[in-house]
Amino acid sequence: MPSYQAPLRDMRFVMNEMLDYPAHYARLHNGEDATPDVVAAILEEGGRFAHDVLLPLNQVGDREGCLLEGGEVKAPKGFKQAYAQYVEGGWPSLAADPAYGGQGLPPSLGMALSEMICASNLAWGMYPGLSHGAADALRHHGSDELKTAYLGKLVEGVWTGTMCLTESHCGTDLGLIRTRATPNEDGAYRITGTKIFISAGEHDLAENIVHLVLAKLPDAPEGARGISLFVVPKFLPDAQGNPGERNGVECGSLEHKMGIHGNATCVMNFDDAKGFLVGPPNKGLACMFTMMNVARIGVGIQGLGLMEASFQNSLAYARDRLQMRSLSGPKATDKPADPIIVHPDVRRMLLTQKALAEGGRMLVLYTAQLVDIVEQGTDSAEKEQAESLLGLLTPIVKAFLTELGFEATNEGVQVFGGHGFIQEWGMEQFVRDARITRLYEGTTGIQALDLLGRKILMNQGETLKVFTKEIHKFCQAEAGNASLKEFIEPLARLNGEWGDLTMAVGMRAMSDREEVGAASVDYLLYAGYVTLAYFWARAARTAQLALKEGNDASSDYYQAKLDTARFYYQRLLPRTRAHAEMIRAGAEPLMTMKDGAFGLGFEV
């Protein structure tokens, strides 16, 4: 069985030493509760829960999958009990609004915990995973009655939430949905239609399930402007607020998937189900994006968690597995062969995983500070800036960390050689589980269009400038620091190139809109590498300072951080060379071929 330990030391480094979380928390509304001691205790406890409770169920869930019988779904053995412990421990309410029973701690803390949950058991994590987004949508857009009826239960975790968007003929293009909402005389609606790919759409972990459903009103305008959001509970709350009458929504079937077998991915049939409008009519898409943005960052964190889990296990294997002698001479002379960690290419794979996981963690915890400020900030200008920066970084967190999460979990398989392909070791499960993260909540292609089209070009690069200016300031401040030169010079160069590339694509897009789509994915990856380069340079700076201060107990840790930063700059960052050149190549090589000519090599 794979092992997993929450990377507490590394989280402390990022939060306390690099991003100054203590000061950040102190400035938040209600942030005074999140003292360093409280934070440390919560993370430790969370790591224990992930290790003791979730990790042992990860392979169980993969093997057993879920069972649908008479409309009821049984989650794999132990999942229900683990969820009960999770609720009992107060985890769902950690970062929720005290007005609805939450503990009011900063959202960032929940995100740090989320990494541990995803690393130890992604499929399980998808049961509570969408409740936050559902609660957020209700909190921001729901009426007071809806909040009273649903929020407390979601926050407590005794009910879970879903997002019901996709239909079999449309996922990305939600304007095409066919699910209808017909008004009742009592102000409620009757929802009818079929939704697919509904994660945790039906299960036995919680006493009720709160579906947030996109549907069309009878008089709705065509397309995306005619979508409304409804809350449709599995059981309608009774007068006491407990699950009452069974509503007309049922799981029709479960999908057989490549991975996350332990999570129930449901076809949900709504048959005159009673629903309640959330937000204004026909403004469902905007309300939905409240959940969607939370979910997207959540999926990025899934990529991060899987990187770390895979890394930890391939490292253990690389130290244990004896195979061949080091080319520079035997290292473990008392053994019949050297542990494979001595081989440069194995180290390359391990360092790739390590650099991506640790860099990804910096990106997530930086983004988490923006979420904190948006939610609990006290300065309105700062909140506004955090919101637009968060909008910029969300597609990067989502797509970059899942693309590289897939790479990192595959490196994990590769370190294991043939054994990596065998289910027993668990390394291939990380790959299968990671595969969905590049797809759901908007594919990488969709994230890339969001980044380049909506978040950057649509406001003339203003938001991007906020971020590149931050990088620029950092580079300027460290320009005289000879010991950081190896990082600052390339970072400053790339930061400038990022602006140039953006300008070039923007200019071309003015005469041909296809240029945006043609550049988008390479652009997103480019942006991701430069973003991580910024954080790795900051990490290197922090580590160098700590080494200078002579923190002996941790000097190996800081030295490793510095070495990893060097690896990142020298062996991963060169990928920007390829992406930059591909961005510059433009749309022509993609658009020239006739649609009918693609298959002429095999079509008769």
Added chain:
Amino acid sequence: MPSYQAPLRDMRFVMNEMLDYPAHYARLHNGEDATPDVVAAILEEGGRFAHDVLLPLNQVGDREGCLLEGGEVKAPKGFKQAYAQYVEGGWPSLAADPAYGGQGLPPSLGMALSEMICASNLAWGMYPGLSHGAADALRHHGSDELKTAYLGKLVEGVWTGTMCLTESHCGTDLGLIRTRATPNEDGAYRITGTKIFISAGEHDLAENIVHLVLAKLPDAPEGARGISLFVVPKFLPDAQGNPGERNGVECGSLEHKMGIHGNATCVMNFDDAKGFLVGPPNKGLACMFTMMNVARIGVGIQGLGLMEASFQNSLAYARDRLQMRSLSGPKATDKPADPIIVHPDVRRMLLTQKALAEGGRMLVLYTAQLVDIVEQGTDSAEKEQAESLLGLLTPIVKAFLTELGFEATNEGVQVFGGHGFIQEWGMEQFVRDARITRLYEGTTGIQALDLLGRKILMNQGETLKVFTKEIHKFCQAEAGNASLKEFIEPLARLNGEWGDLTMAVGMRAMSDREEVGAASVDYLLYAGYVTLAYFWARAARTAQLALKEGNDASSDYYQAKLDTARFYYQRLLPRTRAHAEMIRAGAEPLMTMKDGAFGLGFEV
């Protein structure tokens, strides 16, 4: 269910128009039988077999897997019948030596067919897949008695072969094997030990299974110099040459794997099994490489087949699936949305698959000509050169086509969006099946060491020069061709850089052997991209000539070929920029970190 059509038009392009197979065949010993008509008929018939017989069993095999009961393995439903048809059709003997009942056609023809088999049903293809290698090892190294006893049956296909190398504690490092061979008085040996990961080690498709087993003689030197090769049949042939007494070799268990579920991957227990020495004592490794090289090219072809299969299905989906409008304005105005093939990023994914599959096919069919010359050539100098060029290209075919096969099959999933993750569509099976190809018969890391260390640096780059000189000559010959300039200029530049990079690594490796391993995988990928660039330039030239000649019926095909070449040069070849820079970064960023420091972020 996924579809598949053998890419006959594309095969004809590569074989007849680009690589002049008719003239090549005419120069081979016995090659006169392989007339263009015969070749065309065989490929067509092979495509039909793949489509009609193998394709329908691909998902069946994935879902059912294999069953072990009482030491006997049952392959999935229909596999046995399909194999009977395969033998009945005379396919196993196609390219085999007439001295043993083979049809004596050139090996390249078998390789072209192999692509179709791998594309339509990889797991099934692994049953007959290793028989060729086993037969080759016997043909080159076996005694006359062994040849008489086993070769005819292997060639006919009524018996299949295996390669029994790996043990649980060693795969790459075969010097560590523990399986022992004790001499009998009758000249045979008693083999005892356990082998793992034995593809088709036990099954019900053939009446006998011929294991080629690495084991150690009692007095064997330590390590790889003390390995011998034995043939160990499941049933010992009786006086009539039919399966007689059951031998002491049995399948102990089946592996549960990420993919190729339809193939039985066996733990094989040898318990005083009767075996017969193949080749000289303690020279087993050299004999094994005869099979291994055949198998490695075979695995590269698996990567190619899966690319093509995935491509064909994602193309069909991209034409069918309606989602969003083209950014440059609606295209399918009669429909609620445009087919996703209009979107530049979808086209990027499709073109990536297409360029890799078609380029991979050129590489394989070029390599296949080298195999033909080595096996059936008539000029000894030409044979010698073909042999060393084949040695150079084998690790590239194996590792580059499987690395990119994994990428291409993943692009296929990505084109399908969420549906790609669902088993029913079959796209995720291609990914799971492709995953093993990067591992078995030597991981990508091992191929890369073989390429850079053994095949290039160990002979001072002499073999590489033969190939880069061929590219250089091509570039020189076309230097005045303005219409090819967009290909020839970058190709010539990269070809020169390839030499420079090799020299640079070679120089560094003289003072630090770790430099070889540190550069190896990036070097192999770099080499692969440049190699494919050479073939794409040749393809562009062929297509341009055909367009000039005004072959109207095929002009769309040729234009698509030219467009794909452009896509390859502008949107894939820039990856060499990243790999070149990473190669230049050298070993230091990989070797500096202390082994004990890798895990300090999570280890307590």
